[in-house]
Amino acid sequence: MKVELRGIHKYFGVNHANDDITLTIPSGTIQGILGENGAGKSTLMKILSGFIHADSGEVLLDGKPVVIESPAVAIHDGIGMLHQDPLDFPPMRVIDNFMLGQKGGLFPNRVRAARDLRRLQKEFDFDIDPENYVDSLTVGERQQLEIMRLLYLGARVFILDEPTTGISAAQKDKLFETLKKFREQAITVIFVSHKLEDVEKLCDQVAVLRQGKLVGAMDKPFDQKKLVEMMFGKEVPLGTKQTACQDRTVLNLDHVSIEGMRLKMKDIDFHICEGEVVGLAGMEGSGQDLFLRACAGLIRTVGGVVKVNDRDLTGKSYHTYKKHGVEFLPAARLEQALAPGLTLAEHFILAEKQTGVFINHERGRRLAEERIKTFNIKGAPVSPVESLSGGNQQRTLLSLLRHPLSLVLVEHPTRGLDIESVVYIWGKLKERCKQGAAIVFMSSDLDEILQYSDRVLVFYNGRISHPFDANKTNVQQLGELIGGKGWDE
Amino acid sequence: METALILTGLGSVFFASAPIVFAVIGETIAERAGVINLSINGMILLSAMGGFVVSFQTGSLFAGFLTGALIGALVAFIVAFSSITLKQSQVAVGFVLALTCRDLAYFLGNDYMGKGGPRLPAWDLPVLSDIPIVGPIFFHQDLITYISFLMIFLSWMWIFRTRPGLMLQGIGERPASAYVRGANVNLMRYAYTVLGGAIAGLAGPAYSLSVKAGWNGTISGLDGFGWIALAITIFGGWNPLRGAFGAYLFGLLQWLGLVLQPSLPNVPSQVLQVAPFPLMILTLFLVNIGSTEWVERTLAAMPESSRRFLTRALRALRASPPASLGVPFERE
Numbered sequence: 001m002k003v004e005l006r007g008i009h010k011y012f013g014v015n016h017a018n019d020d021i022t023l024t025i026p027s028g029t030i031q032g033i034l035g036e037n038g039a040g041k042s043t044l045m046k047i048l049s050g051f052i053h054a055d056s057g058e059v060l061l062d063g064k065p066v067v068i069e070s071p072a073v074a075i076h077d078g079i080g081m082l083h084q085d086p087l088d089f090p091p092m093r094v095i096d097n098f099m100l101g102q103k104g105g106l107f108p109n110r111v112r113a114a115r116d117l118r119r120l121q122k123e124f125d126f127d128i129d130p131e132n133y134v135d136s137l138t139v140g141e142r143q144q145l146e147i148m149r150l151l152y153l154g155a156r157v158f159i160l161d162e163p164t165t166g167i168s169a170a171q172k173d174k175l176f177e178t179l180k181k182f183r184e185q186a187i188t189v190i191f192v193s194h195k196l197e198d199v200e201k202l203c204d205q206v207a208v209l210r211q212g213k214l215v216g217a218m219d220k221p222f223d224q225k226k227l228v229e230m231m232f233g234k235e236v237p238l239g240t241k242q243t244a245c246q247d248r249t250v251l252n253l254d255h256v257s258i259e260g261m262r263l264k265m266k267d268i269d270f271h272i273c274e275g276e277v278v279g280l281a282g283m284e285g286s287g288q289d290l291f292l293r294a295c296a297g298l299i300r301t302v303g304g305v306v307k308v309n310d311r312d313l314t315g316k317s318y319h320t321y322k323k324h325g326v327e328f329l330p331a332a333r334l335e336q337a338l339a340p341g342l343t344l345a346e347h348f349i350l351a352e353k354q355t356g357v358f359i360n361h362e363r364g365r366r367l368a369e370e371r372i373k374t375f376n377i378k379g380a381p382v383s384p385v386e387s388l389s390g391g392n393q394q395r396t397l398l399s400l401l402r403h404p405l406s407l408v409l410v411e412h413p414t415r416g417l418d419i420e421s422v423v424y425i426w427g428k429l430k431e432r433c434k435q436g437a438a439i440v441f442m443s444s445d446l447d448e449i450l451q452y453s454d455r456v457l458v459f460y461n462g463r464i465s466h467p468f469d470a471n472k473t474n475v476q477q478l479g480e481l482i483g484g485k486g487w488d489e
Numbered sequence: 490m491e492t493a494l495i496l497t498g499l500g501s502v503f504f505a506s507a508p509i510v511f512a513v514i515g516e517t518i519a520e521r522a523g524v525i526n527l528s529i530n531g532m533i534l535l536s537a538m539g540g541f542v543v544s545f546q547t548g549s550l551f552a553g554f555l556t557g558a559l560i561g562a563l564v565a566f567i568v569a570f571s572s573i574t575l576k577q578s579q580v581a582v583g584f585v586l587a588l589t590c591r592d593l594a595y596f597l598g599n600d601y602m603g604k605g606g607p608r609l610p611a612w613d614l615p616v617l618s619d620i621p622i623v624g625p626i627f628f629h630q631d632l633i634t635y636i637s638f639l640m641i642f643l644s645w646m647w648i649f650r651t652r653p654g655l656m657l658q659g660i661g662e663r664p665a666s667a668y669v670r671g672a673n674v675n676l677m678r679y680a681y682t683v684l685g686g687a688i689a690g691l692a693g694p695a696y697s698l699s700v701k702a703g704w705n706g707t708i709s710g711l712d713g714f715g716w717i718a719l720a721i722t723i724f725g726g727w728n729p730l731r732g733a734f735g736a737y738l739f740g741l742l743q744w745l746g747l748v749l750q751p752s753l754p755n756v757p758s759q760v761l762q763v764a765p766f767p768l769m770i771l772t773l774f775l776v777n778i779g780s781t782e783w784v785e786r787t788l789a790a791m792p793e794s795s796r797r798f799l800t801r802a803l804r805a806l807r808a809s810p811p812a813s814l815g816v817p818f819e820r821e
Contacts, residue, residue, distance in 0.1 A: 072671035087666040089659050091809055100655050101670025108652050259789050261800070300786055 008057035032203035080155030140171030256304030279449035282459030297321035325406035391421030506740030512718035515689025527583025530715025531590030536693025561690015661811030726808025
């Protein structure tokens with residue numbers, strides 16, 4: 001289906017979120033939409049999928065002007081949107097999710113729906129049990145389910161919002177394969193991302209948005225340097241790598257066993273030195289999260305000895321670990337690390353040592369202003385933390401870390417952030433390393449792992465590889481291990 | 490003789506539990522849509538009074554039950570309007586309405602205190618009531634009790650087996666997703682809250698025209714039914730079948746309290762009367778114990794075989810509330 005956008009304008013108050021966007025996407029094309037966070041990508045996609053209405057301008061599908069009142073009308077017109085956090089119903093079954101919203105009689109035919117779902121799965125080589133619950137699926141599988149559901153409802157245009165965030169490398173390959181199949185069926189794909197590599201790998205043509213304007217378009221093959229320039233208006237330096245200093249051991253695991261609800265890990269031996277960065281690779285849910293939480297004292301280990309700075313902390317609580325200089329930054333920033341409803345200033349007061357009964361608001365404001373400046377946070381001392389963008393929330397978290405620290409454990413340090421924030425956050429983390437902290441982080445982005453770690457551990461189904469030197473390994477080798485190839489037995 | 494007595498007693502448990510069953514099903518439907526209707530305790534008192542007065546005046550039992558349902562629907566509409574349209578706190582509005590309705594019932598019903606009025610006659614279902622054991626327990630009841638049986642089944646069917654029911658689950662779970670799939674979230678929430686209110690409203694007349702006919706003001710023994718129904722809704726995991734089981738369990742405990750009284754002369758009678766309430770709390774505790782962190786920690790340290798069994802058992806019991814319960818929906 002051919003999609004045309006003509007002269008789209010959208011204002012939020014004084015903010016001109018979309019400024020005269022005109023774009024034509026031929027049928028069966030994979031169109032990339034690049035841009036920084038806040039460039040107006042999401043607004044444009046929400047207009048196209050019926051979530052919000054443009055102030056002026058029109059949308060044409062196959063040459064016919066359409067009025068997209070609501071997401072339900074959009075899907076009726078053949079436009080399906082796959083949200084970054086799939087809009088499904090996690091506590092319900094896969095088959096119920098698939099059927100929910102389909103038209104038909106009072107009693108839905110579960111057997112037929114399951115059969116249709118299986119047929120679609122076979123076509124795209126997906127493997128999801130219809131009777132499974134959605135909250136036990138990975139983000140990648142939930143995406144696959146949504147894709148099949150939208151396809152079943154007759155979507156001819158797919159909008160994908162940052163689809164490669166939070167899924168494994170293997171799932172990403174499968175997603176790309178699927179989208180390439182769409183091309184043959186004349187289904188149009190609009191791929192919204194700030195990841196240059198993904199866009200380069202997949203898209204036929206690219207449009208770049210900056211500050212609400214369409215600043216450029218390019219066909220294959222892409223000139224990466226030029227794209228970056230278009231996105232940011234300037235060139236962004238990518239971080240440099242440090243060699244590991246094999247000094248004092250910060251964390252030492254000796255024959256440690258960890259048991260979670262679904263996974264068990266036995267006999268882990270691991271140590272990390274001052275100033276070192278270790279990346280944890282693997283499919284989501286292969287044990288990295290358990291490993292990090294065990295290192296932070298958030299889950300109790302079942303066997304073995306955990307030592308932080310040569311002190312035995314086995315079985316101690318998170319607070320004891322904190323006292324010994326361990327910090328944990330979870331992936332769910334807003335839910336688990338920050339306190340929604342409190343302002344930036346209040347966060348800094350909370351993080352300080354408490355003196356007296358009453359809140360010293362003046363001091364909080366001063367602290368906040370100072371940190372906002374040093375950490376380049378886009379926000380004011382009175383901004384509620386949930387009003388900040390993901391990148392600024394992560395900066396806030398970093399600015400809340402105490403001095404000095406011996407060990408920082410990070411889940412997905414840059415998930416969902418734009419390139420500028422990524423570079424900035426890693427700069428700050430590396431600064432901590434220079435000051436003597438060790439960093440362990442997990443990420444589903446192999447490039448990030450290879451670029452920033454000194455050593456890499458691969459997780460597969462609760463098993464942990466021996467540490468790889470990040471300089472001597474590559475995406476190919478890690479990718480195979482992540483996918484379960486090359487493990488003995 | 491003994492057996493016959495026990496069977497009649499068990500039958501009376503189903504009979505006496507009908508009001509709680511209606512309240513639980515009504516609340517389950519409203520909460521499935523994402524609206525907590527905390528007013529039901531007062532509302533049931535008001536509908537019991539209203540239902541009795543109307544059928545006392547008109548002589549029509551049907552009018553009495555209809556009044557009960559209408560009162561329930563009206564109070565639920567106030568909850569829906571203030572929480573969905575005015576975006577007020579459902580908890581605050583519900584509490585205030587619970588107290589207001591209760592006092593209103595006592596005030597308006599004052600003139601009808603202790604008056605003898607109409608009562609729903611018993612109706613043994615032909616053929617079915619002759620079945621041994623099952624017959625005396627289930628089919629020597631009155632019409633409203635049969636309707637309560639039917640209602641359990643129908644509401645379960647609607648929520649879990651029909652297309653609109655699937656959407657109902659979705660609306661309570663994640664309204665944003667339901668909206669994308671074409672649901673008019675707020676309209677549906679209105680509809681289900683009012684429908685749930687009407688069903689819960691039947692609890693009043695089911696009591697004042699059937700279980701304990703008449704209106705006796707503060708000594709009706711009906712005050713508290715609504716609160717226990719709210720607890721049973723949670724225990725029932727927002728599932729009408731489990732909810733009904735909870736209601737009958739509560740009824741059974743109350744009946745046992747009465748039956749055991751003569752054989753336990755040393756226990757003060759108040760203890761047996763109140764026992765069902767703490768027992769319900771204990772049940773709630775057991776249902777939700779699996780999701781607490783210290784239990785997970787304890788389980789993780791247990792030997793493999795017993796741990797697996799316990800984990801499974803606790804997970805089967807555990808029920809998670811509709812994720813957006815009490816949260817207003819705003820489209821972007």
